Amino acid sequence: MAHQTAPRSTADLSPRRPGLPARCGVRGCGCEDPRQLRNAANAVTVLRTLASLALVTVAAVQHSWPWLLAAYLVYWIGDSADGNIARWRNQETRFGAVFDVVCDRINCVSCALVFLQFVDAPWPIAVFLFQFVVVDLPLTLLPMRWPVLSPNYFHLIDPLAYTLNWHVVAKVTNTTLLITLLVVLPDHQWVALVAASTVLVIKVWSLGRVLRLTVPKDTPHVPQGAAARA
């Protein structure tokens, strides 16, 4: 396996920040957490969550497609924006990572339930919601057992689980594919059901895999080199 971590020596450990662990220089290691709650990234997460909730409520009350589309767009664009702002401004925190994951469930579940008012697809939506809330929520919180900034850096621990679940392509696919299929192919819901079921299988398999990985104890840094596997 290719090493994605920079070589680390004790000489690299720079203690510049009082009260925080010395940085080891590995991008995405938990030691980079600036431990701030109030920052632009978390503000965007709050705003996009509340704005999407407001829009989806209007969509439900007025039975309006355009308002639901607006709710989805605010959720999708805002979810991409909060992560990018965090990266650009060096505001990635472990708190922000967990907060974002929880807010994703609020926006996604509310939008999917109102989507059912417009497209009668209970089975594909039910499989998706089970996958996203019952399997993917705990799965996406599990990486926080390791000293990483967020699941976006889980390639430092397990490249396969990362690629299947937290690579940007995997994340965008999981949040947009089902709705897109149901909108584009409303008369062929079996396609959406097969897609939702396939993702569910991958998520259950990933959950089992990540649960079996060995978690290091009492270190603010990711393990050096290839991750220790069970």
Ligand SMILES: [Zn+2]
């Ligand atoms: Zn570190």
